[in-house]
Amino acid sequence: MSEQTASAPASAPAPAAPPPRRVLRAVARWALAGAVFAGLGTGVAYGLSGMERTDLPGLSTRGDGRWDYPELSLPALPVGTPRPFNPENAGEIHHADLRALLLRAPAGATPDKKLTGGWVSTERYLSEYTAEQRGDLTTLLDDYAVRHIAARGWTMPDGTVSRVYLLRFPSSGLAAGFKLGAVLGSGVGETVAAAPGAEPDAAWPDSPPGSEMFVSTDVYAEPEPYGPTQARHAYVGAGDTIGLIVHEKKGGTPAVPFHQTVVLQGQLLG
Known part of the structure; x- marks a missing residue:
């Protein structure tokens, strides 16, 4: 670097205008997204090997409150496209139709x-x-x-209302950046309207049986005292897709079918 000259100019140039706040926010979020992306490959490592069939949500006996979901099946991929976590798929893209990755309603x-199960607007999600x-x-x-x-x-016979959204x-x-900004960073999306006082769900196990590798989960429950209804919600992240799952029921939302729904949706994405 050259030395500064002894003589100063007669008049210094006017300082540049600061960048708009929107640009600063975007730069910060991109930096955070980069940090998340760097560690995304490790995922949340929950293995399926060695598990008994009755350990998998949806496949055990029905005495514990689990719902009777249809057997899971992954949709067909376009010819020549890899699965999202194939080493050849650097962007971890789900090439299947997003609608086909939505969990189907239980019996x-x-x-x-x-x-x-079709497309919805951004406004519907924001509602x-x-x-x-x-x-x-x-x-x-x-x-x-x-x-x-x-x-x-869908709504179950016991009155539990369920809603599942998938965002691609x-x-x-970019998916990790959104989740970081909405949930883990600013926390602006950490709660939902149905459960404004939601907290991390203490009943969610550290290693839920049946959870997939590379699928991250953030699970919340509305603590007592709650109003006429209680809501539980969760974010499921896998590659380019983020899922929001909401269960709501008058008098209290059962934890078992909610956790089951979160795990099964994660299996479809992972």
Whole structure:
């Protein structure tokens, strides 16, 4: 680097205007996303090897409150495309139709006429949050370029209302950046409108049976005292896709079928 000259110019140039706050926020989020992406390959390592069939959610006896879900099956991939965690798939992209990766409703469920397993708008997804949360979440969805949102909902005979959303981003790094900004960073999306006082679910095990490798979960429950209904919700992250699962029931939401739903949706994504 050359030395500074002794004589100063007659008039110094005007300082450059600071970048807009939106740009600063985006730069910070990209930096955080990069940090997440660097460690994303390790995932959350829950193995399936050596497990008994009765340990898998949906395959045990029905006396413990689990729902009777249809047998899981992965959708066919376009010819020549790898699975999301294949070494040849650097972006960890789910090439299958996002709608085909949604968990199907269990036996006895009444389908939601508006959340039928098809595409939904960003506004419909944002309706799960309070009005105060939606502005920041809209910015995050825009910054990380969400591509598609699919959703399915149903109501069980005991009154439990279930809603599952899948959000697809252009890459695993952008999906991780959204999750970090919405849940782990600012926390603007850590709660949902149905459970404004939600806390991390203490009943969620550190190593849930049946959980897939490379699938991360953040699970929340509304503690007592709650209002007329209690809600539980969870974020499931896998590659380029983030899932939001919400269960809500008057008088209290059972933990067992909720945890079962989270694990099974993770299996479909992992």
